[in-house]
Amino acid sequence: MSTRNLDKLFAPTSVAVIGASNRHHTVGNLIMRNLLAAGFEGPIMPVNPRSPAVAGVLAYKTVEDLPMIPDMAVICVPPGAVAGVTEALGEKGVKAATVITAGLGLHKDAEGRSAQQRTLEIAGHYGMRLLGPNCVGTLVPGVNLNASFLHEQAKPGKVAFVSQSGALCTAVMDWAAPRGIGFSHFISLGDGLDVDFGDTIDYLGTHPDVRAILLYIEAVRDARKFVSAARAAARNKPILAIKAGRFAEGAKAATSHTGALAGADYIYDAAFRRAGILRVFSLEELFEAVETVAHQRRLVGERMAILTNGGGIGVMAVDDLIEMGGTLATLSGETLSKLDAVLPQTWSRGNPIDIIGDANGKRYTDTMEILFRAPEVDSVLVMYAPTAVSSADEIAEKVIELYKKTRKAHVTTCFVGEGAVATARRMFTQASVPTYETPDQAVRAFMHTVTFARNRKLLMETPPSLPVEFTPAATTARLIIEASMAGDRLIMSEPDAKAVFAAYGIATVETHIARGPDEAAEIADHMGCPVVVKILSPDITHKSDVGGVVLDLNSPEETRQAAEKIMERVGRTFPEARIEGFTVQKMMRRPGAxxxxxxxxxxxxxxxxxxxxxxxxxxxxxxxxxxxxxxxxxxxxxxxxxxxxxxxxxxxxxxxxxxxxxxxxxxxxxxxxxxxxxxxxxxxxxxxxxxxxxxxxxxxxxxxxDPKQKRGPHRLAIRPYPKELEEWFTMTNGGRVLLRPIRPEDEPKHYEFVSRLTPEDIRFRFFGLVKELPHDQMARLAQIDYAREMAFIARADLDKDGEEETLGVVRTVTDADNERTEFSIVVRSDLKGSGLGVALLEKMIRYCRGRGTRQMIGQVLKDNTRMLHFCENLGFVRAGMVEEDVVELVLELQEVPERSAHDPV
Known part of the structure; x- marks a missing residue:
């Protein structure tokens, strides 16, 4: 993952257009005109060997002739020329380029290398970032940049849109313009040769002008980078995605039930949930959802109260809520009594709360105030249907007034109709109160907030400890698996598979292999009946489908006869199958299981x-x-x-x-x-x-x-707990501690650890007096992404209650380019001088050196002289003052040659 030079791609101060043209309706002409029309304030430098000017702007014959090094170049030349242009730009010193040209993969040179491959190699050599190829370009209204050939200028906004499809970019822009929807960034990835979803999410996730990120995804190439970037960004801002190709067939050649069931779309769903991404299924839903989750207040629960002046639309909303898996709030007796005091006798006395068609603004707000205070209500849907005796505008005005006054209230509005409610809807929009035209739109919007809150909770959730101590016999499992592979049994026999499960503490049924019917009878006699006999064949996936399973065999003779009949059936139905014998296992009776x-x-x-x-x-x-x-x-x-x-x-x-x-x-x-x-x-x-x-x-x-599968960083999309980094350390006082990466379930003990720090420890670590860290902040400290950050804690064997306790922690957060990592360290005051602090920081230094990080930095209060001397003894140097009372320390981790943006980190 890398955000290197993306600022030059998405916030350039100068732009060159290679292939700029005066011919109308060409890409080079459209891009020039869009750059000028957007009001880009930096130099725009067209390159065209045959025209002295393009769109009225002085042109240059070659890249070499450019009077300055542009931040970003837009390349729109024929496929065969792209690699040469990239080479010229790299020699010029350009660090970012948008490649509009398509068809690079089809154009081959004399050596058979594609223009796409050569372009990527050249860009990598010069450390140049590439957007595209085969993209429509980029729009960033905040810097007046329209380096695209889209037919519309994007309106400014707080939402970033990133798409793999150029055609969809055109459709979204056409759809958004008349609706007044604006964008902070509008990015077409195209083929994603270099810059991909992971890179753009990393960049946009920390951008202050981006409130939400929208994705149109056809396929993810680097799963770990994508998931890691999304998990980091989704903690701070909503990420919403449309995934195309939902009904593509998956796992056609699966050899197990799981392979047949786990279709590709289900897996994208799973990945989105783990990454904190909210999935939607249409453009309209996408923008409805972002309007809701980006502007709606934080949801604290899922129970909705529906307030309406018309019973029909209220019932429709209830139906939609239940159908979408929502929760209708059950009003308490106390809440009903309070509502009785302010509502007519004919009100519905339940949820939906029908306050009758003649309701005015005061009746709405009186009801809302009661619902806001009701502990059983988490959100209120305010509905209105036009009547001759009420004013939509007056009710909207009162609702907005109360909404602004009640800062924590979670409210969605739905004023149905057209002309009679048009002004009220505009009032809600201007006041940033979520508003929708129909009950199903409003309820779906609420369910988006519910799903978003659930996904975010998963990112912050502290898991419970395992209910039993779990230490697998990993060596035993490894030996069984290696023996199976040595015998070329890549689909393990059932007894061997069960032995592997047993090594990992999973209870299994006693199972033995019989090579023939007579041996099956002997095993049944030895085990004791009743037993089950199953065919043993590497070619038969589902044994029951071919009559390969017989249950409830009550004697050895029954077992022998059953095995013979299985052989006959399988021989008829699957004559080409290799038969290795049978498995015989105890017949397990678990009534009700x-x-x-x-x-x-x-x-x-x-x-x-x-x-x-x-x-x-x-x-x-x-x-x-x-x-x-x-x-x-x-x-x-x-x-x-x-x-x-x-x-x-x-x-x-x-x-x-x-x-x-x-x-x-x-x-x-x-x-x-x-x-x-x-x-x-x-x-x-x-x-x-x-x-x-x-x-x-x-x-x-x-x-x-599969013997070819090896342990590697991309086998799992989410890096698992790195147990190999655990080590024991003996302190100077003789106490033994385990130095290991932090785990999510360490959060409760981390509260205890922080509570035992002295006020001075707290000030030195957090640069201020912190009484208590909230759950979401503590969860971020304990539930880390090992692919981009690391925290090592020191855990003692036992505390006075017989449990582990945390004694110290060192933490680093590394930038997406693996250039710099920022560290922090704190050890309990009563353990200073025990050698623990040195052990923790030296362990972190070794780890960061091992993953190729170039530089470790830290910020220390200048009156924390003990920490300053401690770090200097380990090789850190003072780089200067960050603030009046904060010193920045730097440790060079390694001397390496200049690395391109495409090198692995």
Whole structure:
């Protein structure tokens, strides 16, 4: 990921147009005219070898003739000339270019290299950033930049739009202009040869003029960069996305239930949720949603009260709310009594709150004030239908007045009709009160805020600790898997797969391999009946489909006969299948147990995905599943379960007790850990997984291996907890502490750690007196993205209550280019002089050097002399004063040659 030189691309002070033209309706002519029409205040330098001027502006014959180095160049020459132009620009010193030209991948040189490949190599050599190729350009109204061939000038706004489709850029601009919708940035990525979604989200996520980011996505290329950038930006501002191609077929050649169920669109949904992105499905919904989430006040809950002067539209809103999965607030007796005091006797006495057609502004605001104070109400939808005895404008004026006065109220308005409510809607818009024309639009807008709040909560949520101590026998699992691969059994036998699960603490059914019917009978006699016999073949995915499973065998002889009949059936229905024998396992009876499925598949974009849902032989038909990205913890596992229909049944009903949800969540986290630890696992099924009040039991198991898969940074879209960075350290007082990366579940102990810091420690660390950190800020400290930041904590073995305690923490946040990382460190005062601070900071220095970061910086109060001397002893130097009382320290981590923006970090 890199934002290097993107300021020159999106906020240039000078622009050159290579391929500028005086011929009307050419791209070079349109771009010149758009730059001039937008009022760009810097130099505009057209390059055209045959014209002395373009659009009235002095032209230059070649790039070399340019009188200055432009911040950004727009390239609109034929495909065969793009690489040469890029070379000339690089030699000139240009650091950013927008390549409008299409077809670079089709144009080959004498050596067979495409113009696209050569252009990227040249740009990389010079450290030049490329937008495109095959794009329509960029508009940034804030700097009067329209370096595009769009037919409209963008209006200024606070919303950034980023699209892979040029045609959609044209459609969005055409759609937005008459509606008065403005943009901070309007960016066409085109083919995304260099600058992609991850880079632009990183840039826009920290831009002060951007309130929300809108994405039109056809495909994501670098999943980890995309997810990491979105997770960072979504903590601060809404990100909304339309994903094209929702119904494309996925996993056609899947060898497991999971592979068949985990279609590509489900995986994009899962990735968006983990990244904090709100997904929408149409342009109209996109802009409705951004209007809501970017301007609406923070939602504290999901219970909606519907206030209306007409029962019909109120009931329609209730129907829409329930259909969209919303929650209608149940009014308490106290709230009903308060409403009785201000409303006519004929009001509805329930939710929706119908205050009768003759309601005026005062009746609306009296009702709203009661609802704002009601603890059972989180949001109010204010509806109005025109009547002859009321004024829409007067009611809107009163609603706006109360809305401004009640700062924390969450309000959506829906004034239905046309002419009679047009002025009222304009009043709401001018006052930044969300307003919609129909009940379904208003409710959908509210549900966008609900979804956005849920996604953001996931980013900030502190997971509970594991309910039991979990230490997998990873070495045992590795040996079983290596033996299977050595024998070329890439679809592991069921007993071997179950042995791997058992090594990770997942309860399984005792299972043995029999090479023939007689051996199956012997195993049944040894195990004790009843048993189950299944065909063992690497070519048969679903054994039941070919008559390859027989249950409830009550004697060895029944077992032998069943195995013989299985052989006959499979021989008829699947004669080409390789038969390796049978598996014999205990017949497990768990009356009332739910049949679930837990699976893993490998997506070509996002890597490993985890699936959960209702299992059994009809799993594809039932299609009750939810998908997420690993790694998982208990909270994320619980959220995954809650996204399925079977979740309600798992909570118990009638005389059926609730299933052990903690056991199911723990199994999901163990599966997540297994596939994170073992890169060769590409598909996995546990189906069925029995679940009831007594726990879980894996009845059938399947693992598919790929020896070519190696552990690497992009196998998982979200970098898992880096356990390999854990190490023990002995302090000078003899106490042993574990130095390890911070985890989300460390948040409770982090509160305790901060509470035990002295006032001086607090002032030195936070540059002021901080009484208490709020949950969202503490969650940011504990729930980090290991791909872009790191925090090492020191944890003691046990405190006085027999639990671990945090003794110190060192933290770094690294820029997107991996150039500079800013550190902070704090150790409890009673442990100063123990060597712990040195151990933590030296560990962080080693880590940052190892990942190629160039420079570590820190800011220290000038009266914190102990810290200044401490850092200087480790090689830091004073670079100057940032403020009157703040010293900046710098440590050069390594001397490396100049690196291009395209080099991996």
């Amino acid at each position: 739910h049949e679930l499925i837990i699976g893993v598949a490998t997506d070509p974009v996002f890597g490993l995905v985890i699936l959960f849902g209702e299992g059994g032989t009809a799993v594809e038909v039932i299609a009750d599943r939810a998908v997420t990205l690993p790694p998982l913890n208990m909270a994320l596992a619980r959220n995954l379960i809650e996204d399925t229909r079977i979740y309600k049944r798992l909570q118990g009903y009638r005389d059926r007790p609730p299933a052990d949800l903690d056991a199911i969540c723990l199994t999901l986290t163990k599966v997540s850990q297994l596939v994170s630890d073992v890169p060769e696992i590409v598909e996995l099924d546990i189906n069925p997984l029995f679940a009831d009040s007594r726990g879980v039991l894996a009845v059938d198991a399947r693992i598919k291996l």
